[in-house]
Every structure is written in C-alpha cells, then in structure tokens.
Amino acid sequence: MKLTIDLKNYDNEKSIFKRTAARGIIRNGELYLLICSKYGDYKFPGGGMEDGETLEETVIREVQEETGFRVIRSSIKDYGTVLERRKGKYEDVLEMDSHYFICEVEIEAGSRNLDEYEEEYDYQVVWMTLQEAIERNRRVSDLELCPWVVRDIKVMEYLAEEQLFQRNRAANQTSDK
Numbered sequence: 374m375k376l377t378i379d380l381k382n383y384d385n386e387k388s389i390f391k392r393t394a395a396r397g398i399i400r401n402g403e404l405y406l407l408i409c410s411k412y413g414d415y416k417f418p419g420g421g422m423e424d425g426e427t428l429e430e431t432v433i434r435e436v437q438e439e440t441g442f443r444v445i446r447s448s449i450k451d452y453g454t455v456l457e458r459r460k461g462k463y464e465d466v467l468e469m470d471s472h473y474f475i476c477e478v479e480i481e482a483g484s485r486n487l488d489e490y491e492e493e494y495d496y497q498v499v500w501m502t503l504q505e506a507i508e509r510n511r512r513v514s515d516l517e518l519c520p521w522v523v524r525d526i527k528v529m530e531y532l533a534e535e536q537l538f539q540r541n542r543a544a545n546q547t548s549d550k
Contacts, residue, residue, distance in 0.1 A: 374453025374473070374531055378524055380516070383460040390461050392469040393422045395431035397444060397476050398452055398532070403502050406478070408439050410494035414519040415506040417473065417528070432474050439491065440498045441482035448477035453531075457524050473528060503533045 396419025399406035407415045418439040422431040433444045452473040461467035487496055507529050510522045 376455045376527055378455060378457045378527060380459040380520065380523060383466045385465055387465050389466045389468055392467065394469055394471045395419050395422060395428045395435060396471055396473050397432050397436040398473055399476055399478050401500060404500040405503060405506070406440060406442065407499050407501060407506055408496050409499050410496055410519065412494065412513065412515065412519050413509060414513050414522045415510055416521055416525040419471070428472050432476065436478065438486040439496060441485045442478035443483065444476045444478055450475045455524050455528060459520050471524065503529045507533070
C-alpha cells in the first residue's frame with residue numbers, strides 16, 4: 374500500500390514541518406484495535422518517531438503508550454505508507470509519512486502512558502470492525518480537530534477491500550474443487 378493524501382487546506386508553504394510516524398494494524402478475528410476520542414474519531418494506534426528510534430521501535434512504543442498492549446516484535450510486518458500533506462498546527466504545512474505495520478500483541482494489556490493532547494482528547498481503546506470504524510469516521514465533521522480521519526478512512530477502506538478480495542478468492546478456490 375502506498376497512498377498520498379493532500380487535504381489542500383493550507384494557505385501557503387512558508388514553513389513546512391516534516392514528520393515520520395509508525396502505526397500498528399492489530400487484528401483479532403474481524404475486530405481491529407483502535408483508538409477513539411471524545412470527538413467520535415477512530416484511528417490506528419501510533420505516532421511520531423523520536424530521535425534515534427527505528428520505525429519498529431516507534432510502533433512498539435506508540436502502541437504500548439496508547440493502548441497498553443505490548444507488540445510482539447517478531448510479528449511486525451510492513452503494510453505500507455501514507456504520505457499526508459495538510460494544514461499544520463504550528464507551521465503552515467505538515468508533511469507526514471505514516472508507516473503502517475501489521476502486528477500482533479500480547480493477550481493482556483498493561484498500563485497506558487498518554488501524552489497531554491491524548492488525555493485532552495480522552496483517548497479510549499476499542500476493538501471494532503473496519504466497517505463500523507469507517508462509518509463512524511465519516512460522521513466526524515470537524516477536520517480541524519481530527520484531520521487524521523481522512524488518512525485512516527483510506528487505510529481502513531484499503532484493508533477492507535483487500536479482505537473482501539481474499540474472501541472472494543478463497544470462496545472461488547473452494548468452489549473450483
């Protein structure tokens with residue numbers, strides 16, 4: 374998966390802030406581990422890479438901080454990247470590469486370590502289907518508060534389409550026998 378999203382909601386390009394992030398796609402049957410906020414948005418856990426970190430280390434740290442679940446390092450598999458360009462919070466433009474990884478987590482969740490804005494947004498951990506998350510994200514009206522819903526809807530739709538393709542392929546293989 375390689376997607377580019379440009380919200381074109383910025384006025385000029387005087388200052389650009391570049392950021393690299395890692396996000397975890399964690400599945401249990403048809404349910405996915407997501408973060409939701411008081412604004413009704415749903416997203417994959419993850420966040421910005423810190424100095425000296427690898428992408429793998431970032432996804433492990435971010436999933437644990439936001440959900441309490443520990444990623445099993447050997448399960449991490451690259452899924453794809455989304456280049457996102459949108460109005461920044463402080464600079465004129467934010468350019469972010471979000472690297473998505475399919476991973477597994479240990480069964481028991483530990484404690485979370487939310488940062489100030491995550492606490493302000495009242496982040497909660499949920500397991501839900503992609504379709505339910507997509508539908509709820511489409512109802513989010515304030516993209517100033519939750520601009521990431523555009524990105525995560527695209528990734529969720531991509532995943533859902535891929536799953537449908539795999540199910541149809543498996544059904545066709547079964548009927549061919």
